[in-house]
Amino acid sequence: MLWNWQLSDWPQFRFDQASLRAAEERFIKGAGVIVGSLHHLDGEARQGIAIELISQEMVDSSAIEGEVLDRASVQSSIARQLGFASAKRRSNPAEAGAAELMVDLYRRYAEPLGDQLLFEWHSMLMNGRRDLADIGAYRTHADAMQIVSGALHAPRVHFEAPPSDRVSGEMAQFIAWFNDSCPQGSAPLPAITRAGIAHLWFETIHPFEDGNGRLGRAIAEKALAQSLEAPTLTALSATINRHRKAYYAELQRASQSNQIDDWLHWFASIVLEAQSRTLASIRFLIEKTRLLDRLRGKINARQEKALIRMMAEGPDGFIGGLSAHNYRTITDATSATATRDLAELVELGALQRTGERRYARYHLVISTNVSGNLKSDSNH
Template sequence: MHWNWQQEDWPHFAYNASALRSAEDAFLKGGGIIVGILHHVDVEARQALAIELISQEAVDSSAIEGELLDRASVQSSLARQLGLSADRRKANAAEAGAAELMADLYRSYQAPLSDKLLFDWHAMLMNGRRDLADVGRYRTHADPMQIVSGPLQAPRVHFEAPPSDRVAAEMERFIEWFNATASDAARPLPAITRAGVAHLWFETIHPFEDGNGRLGRAIAEKALAQSLKAPTLTALAETIHRHRKDYYAALHRASQDNRIDDWLAWFADIVTAAQARTTARVRFLIEKTRMLDRLRDQLNPRQEKALLRMFAEGVDGFAGGLSAQNYRTITDAAPATATRDLAGLVEMGALVRSGELRYARYHLALSN
């Protein structure tokens, strides 16, 4: 099989730009909506939302590669990286490194891409790794850089990247293109198109010994942020993680040809869904703030604890709704007390109930 980088037209990707126009327009409009919504929350609430979204991106980007990080530890480490108050929860090397990378991306999204920036990101991400020959630099090993699966005696090769001795030249060309296609540069490209091409191009080169997927998604988020002229809060990795199998399949198909309409169409759908999820989270934060302010002097400690626990589940909420048994587990309330508390929360407009008796379930009464 000839991979895309082995073909004569590499890296001149071909696609129908007009097919992406509606998605590009929707993305820019959606970015403006999020900025407008955020004007309705105070600085502390905006910081809390940023920490929540960015830490979730770090966790999900690692999860796509099969590495599981503790979300609370990443969140605490990220808050400290951004100079905000946080608990002293100890993060392991991988969690601290992922948080450091995301904090740098958030702070310096406007900075041009460079070898040094990528080397710094790689060193952050590989924090504490002793099993790699090349940390904070491009790979140098002579063996083929392959993505494989299956048993050792009969591996299946999903992709083979350019050899290590081509990486420096390939990355020089990629970095020049990335910086020249920013919205205020010489050859500007629309947001989703630029991010999609950048991610595919970087993943094709696969310039590092490990961490290429996470760095490639960070580059895509950098491209989106530069187009919006605002730090990225797009839930890109979170949304890709929800479609992980399709993501790898789309990348595999795109690695075989430099006509990339299908890849960009798939990527545009993911970015649109990611932005919609971010919008829902911002609205959720506003609704949470409004509800807790409205009920501040009406809730007993058990009711407040239960509501905060429900809000902690985020926009997806409790699967199937909160039951009376869930409420008793959260609050240690007696059955009769739990019944009274839940009825009170419904009467106050904090919860809505569906079902009856032991089948009753409760959901947050949010307007969105």
């Protein structure tokens, strides 16, 4: 089998731009709705949502590669690097490096892409690693760079990247295209199209010894941010992580041809879903603040603690809902007190109950209806 980079038309990607027009327009419209929604938040709340989304991006981006980072530690590190007060929480080298990368992406999204910027990002991401020959530099090993699975004696090769001696030349061509295709470049491309091509192209070259997936998704985020001329809050990695199996399958399929319509259409659907998740997170923050304000003086400390704990799970909430047992664990309440507290929260409209007796579950009454808000905000 020949890979895309081995074909005679590499890297002349072919696709039907007109078929992506509707998705590109939805993305730009959605970006406007997000900006409008952020105006409902004060400075501290906007800082909070930025820290939440940035940290979740890196936690999920690492999870796609099988690396587990502690979200609270990453959040704390990001808050400190952005100059916001945060809890004194110790981060391990991987968490600190991941946070540094995401903050740098957030702050310097508008800068042109270059070898040095990528080397800095790689050094941040590989913070604390001692098992790699090349950190902060393109790979130099003579062995084939392959993505494989299966047993050692019978590996299955999903993809093989260009050899190391071709990486510098391939990256020079990629970087020139990336900068030329930005909004101010000589050959600008629409946001989703550019981000989709950039991610596929970078992953094809696989220029580093490790960390290519996370860096490739950071480059896609950079492309989206440059197109919007603002730090992106698109939850791209968080959404890809929810479709991880399809993500790898689509990347493998796209690596076999330079006709990339299928890849771009799949990527566009992920970007639009990510944007909806971002808006849902912002709506959730706005509505939870309103709910707590409405309940102030009407609930006790136990009830407030439980609600805040539920809200910490974000728009998706407790999986399966909050049980009375969960409530007792969170608040140290007795069974009778928990029953009474939960009933009061239902009566106040803070929680909705489903099920009966030991099967009873409680859910936050917070609307994050994105489609309805998109419609109403578009009229402003």
